[in-house]
Amino acid sequence: MGEFPLLFVFSLLFSILPISPARDGIALNDTLQEDETIISSGGIFEMGYFSPNNSLNRYVGIWYKKIPVKTVVWVANREVPLSANASSVVLRIINLSQLALLSDNNDVIWFANMSLSRSVQNPVLQLLDSGNLVVRDGGDLNPENFFWQSFDHPTDTLLPGMKVGFVTGHEVYLTAWKSDDNPAPAEYSVHIDNTGYPQGFVMNGMAVTYRSGPWNGVRWSGVPMMDKNPIYTYALVINKHEVYTSYSLNNNSIISILVLTNTGFIERLVWVGGMKNWITFGKFPTDSCDMYRACGANGICNIYNFPICGCLDKFLPRNQEAWNIADYSGGCVRRRGLHCNNGTDIFVKYPGIKLPDTKYSWYDETMTLQECEQVCLKNCSCTAYSRLDIRNGGSGCLLWFGDLIDIRKLSDRGQDIYIRLASSELDKNTTHGFLNGSKRKHGNKSELLAASLSSVMGLILVGLSLMFCLWRKKTEVLHDHEFELPIFDFPTIARATNNFSADNKLGQGGFGPVYKGVLENGQEIAVKRLSKASVQGIDELKNEVIFIAKLQHRNLVSLLGCCIQREEQMLIYEYMPNRSLDLFIFDHEKKKLLDWPKRFNIINGIARGLMYLHQDSRLRIIHRDLKASNVLLDIDMNPKISDFGLARSVGGDETGADTSRVVGTHGYMSPEYAVLGIFSIKSDVFSFGVSLLEIVSGMRNKGFSLKDQYHTLLGHAWKLHGDGRSAELVDEHIVAEPDDLSQVLRSIHVGLLCVQQYPDDRPTMSEVVQMLTHDAVLPEPKEPGFFTGRPLSASTQASSSSSTQPAACSINEVSLSLVDPR
Template sequence: MYHDQRNTAIWSNGCVPMNKSSCKNSYTDGFFKYTNMKLPDTSSSWFSKTMNLEECRKSCLKNCSCTAYANLDIRDGGSGCLLWFNTLVDMMNFSQEGQDFYIRLPASELDHGGHRKIKIKIVVITVGVTIFGLISICACILINKNPGVARKIYNRHYKNILRKEDIDLPTFSFSVLANATENFSTKNKLGEGGFGPVYKGTLIDGKELAVKRLSKESGQGLEEFKNEVALISKLQHRNLVKLLGCCIEGEEKMLIYEYMPNHSLDYFVFDETKRKLLDWHKRFNIISGIARGLLYLHQDSMLRIIHRDLKTSNVLLDTNLNPKISDFGLARLFLGDQVEAKTNKVAGTYGYIPPEYAARGHFSMKSDVFSYGVIVLEIVSGKKNREFSDTEHCNNLLGHAWILWTKERALELLDELLGEQCLPSEVIRCIQVGLLCVQQRPKDRPDMSSAVLMLNGDKLLPKPKVPGFYTETDVKPETNCSSGNHKLFSVNEVSITTLDAR
């Protein structure tokens, strides 16, 4: 019932009933009403604006995982429904302010003095939260005075979190991974990103895997590591790379993925020799596969994920050159009907991040759509947006594609190596979808469900508007278009993080 709208998140602990409902007789469960409560964290909740409180109660009873409910809006007598699932985190009792909160309990807890027991439990919970707060303060002091000891404590604590919350995610020992990668030999190195180097490993049984090792010099760190484990371990799709496990030992933190024998998309599409292996049929399959993977992240999975660092080097290719989206270190989870967020820490890769994110820190599903549009135009042309510059207008690839489109010469964007092996109408449709995805204003860009339909349909598509691109002369008027001066962007594919001044 709640598959499409229920919001979930990962928590290390929280309040749970001592006697959980077996769900065999869930309708005999009841609810105990608390007054003047600060409601728990809503990261593991679901809401409806139309339900009344009685409908809310019935909905909670129907779901074995539902632990509590309350009004969504307490104004004018209360309206709407807010349901919590699994653990309850950060709840508190106020003396006067707060609102009514209904916690689910089995019938045995509600009978014969059960109310008194419940009040005692709330006191215990409140004391526990207070103690936890004091421990947190002490931990902060310890971190400032002795960062080495603090790191060891954090590592142990985080390992416990993984053990509790990611039971289905295997843990690899450091010695096994060192042996599999020949002690992380450079000959087994597959590449390196913002997280750190990635190595090919072979286990004793012959199974191949990719080991991503957190670098001490990495701009990313523990938060990104935790983020990637928490998010991708919950996702399953043929166009997403599969996380096989992780390793946490001392200072070492590693993620273990299925091995992709054909490396990443940029390894093929920007190489003068290897891109000959990507005929139009394979390129169109890659364009469509990436779109399906993004659609799953944005709409079809239980978690709504914004990738925030989609680029050709983060699209891996399997044996049959099928694409799989990887690297979720910078990804963010959107809850409920959330459509946009803002950050002071702009992270991503130049050439793929949209203007609203680069300039104001605003990101949304339409940010990933922009990145996808860039990738589409790069696959069609075989050229990299960040390094392309036409001699006449000093435009990047997006600007060049836009000019060709307005002059009805879109097919000139096509990689010259493809010759006449492709269907012109299919190429033009891909270019048009790419341009629609990179439009300046986020609201003008299609969502990924529309993009998938556009790619595989035959209906007339909307006319694209001006893309969100920056020409070299827009940024540095005194420069010309010579290749020697065209150095606005980093020459590697490492994700960048920029901090705005406060």
């Protein structure tokens, strides 16, 4: 009888205590062993160790718990698999700041850094029902306060609620598995491009293979099947800090995912329980017309035609012989050239298409279609416009600059675009354009009257533009394209600058002074006034007009107009309130205002601006004088490249040239240019690398001095990198979060790749942009150019065809011209 009370107590305890459910995470001192899993609280997802298909390698991953077909949606150690004969491993949190996969002797096999903004004593790993693996503070009552999450580092699968794009300071993108047996990253990836108006890209390495079309308020405009459906709803979020897309499921009982396959297709998969299998609900690219740039510039693809490629109406093949043998890469050109300065260009409507590539475009959500037309008409670089936001009944203005890329005919839910043509293309019966094979539409009297008035106004403007057009050298006119530049009268500019008051003077260049001004409508401007004593300035001023008037990019300064009256010759620019970058990074007090996110944004902006000049503008332009003082900062500290007075263009597929007149600034010129007069896009890459290292370090390359044999910032940075001490280069005023440090060090690495001695070793700017925003392994940099402040190395001189020593260079910040004695 004495045992009865004790047995009763135990029975009572077991009846009261709940049976412990499967755990959904691990705590600080806990581990996930090879034979264990964790399961989300609702039993939807499971995490553990797995081997894909026929592979003997093992990985840590997440898959659907209740689906009998094992569907892995995320892999941790995708680049460092565990072999079949590997010793036992565990997953755990170490050092309060890292999620790590450890071997039995505590070697780190894989780890994920966490961004800790405060001290955390109780970090826990938790698998959520969304499929998101998160690390949070176990004592934090806010369940959404994550220090790290797998949703920020996806593999090949986009789950509901996951974001793709630019999120919290870094890019989130998908990468395909190499094969069904190997989850390592393949060449195919999915990105949101926000260079212009946002659109989705599938890329194979650096090459675009598919484009979604721009977002139109409801869906990606090139994907009609994304219209309202019972399964999912897409969204695009654009704000000051983020640009990303995501989707949500309309019915929680449905299981649907988006997967990037190892063959480069995006598939929408839906699980059908009755069939016990996934079915493909959609697949992109859908056909040959979905392949990026299938028909070249200004070409149009129609999958129902044979051949599928044609030219837009009023356009002709650029190379008819190539076109005849089905080589459409050259695209099409206008049948009749534009005459923008005459004001006689018109816009013709082309209906039912997938809108062109918006990589270099401009958007305003408030403008009407009529206002959109007027804005485009006033800018000779503008070649087309469209209304975009169909959700709001057709509001919003989207402008295109340059050639129109990647257009296809959409038989259902295509959109309209208005393309700029010469007025001579307007015949008696039509005011609307049409696609090849489509029916002509007749315009009404008001449209004809508007077109006539536009032509008359254009003739009036001819006289005003004539003097300006005489500036242009015949050899520098690109085909028959002209540009229009608003002309300001001298009294207007004099009033705006308070009669060129010394108080309004912003600076001085080789061309003359620059003044701040305010127009009568309140718009702030910067006025570059040619000095009467300037000899070099007239050439620089002409260069500015020739190049900047044709360029449109968010990271290039905008030219608003000119003033030419008697001896006065001035250019009018947008005013940049924060002036130039060098005033911040080299100033002991002002540099404190530039934290790492701001500096990284500046680095990225400069890189994208240069990429546009080298690769995507209608002219291939080499700046030749990129430096911190020629990078201007707007009110939000966004960078804009300025001063194209020394720029040169190269034609066709050329990427460089040589000259007997070396121009540029000491400390930023590449060795081959300063010594041999050979300039190329790689010369600009070198200058960018110098600027990048200056931004990170807060030190000038020119005049740099340390008590060792390295007398340039470049040499010092290279030495630190080789010793594994790159962090010592970082400006002491940069307070980088732990998560930012790898980005800082990666930027230094990219900078060193840009300043390598030989041009062929340097990356292109498009490669630089990818390196800065992606986490791929970088090659080791070779010795940088040491020409600044000392002769070139002996090996460099021996490899050169010339024994010429570096020409003497000025050590001030003024751009200089040097005659190379070759």
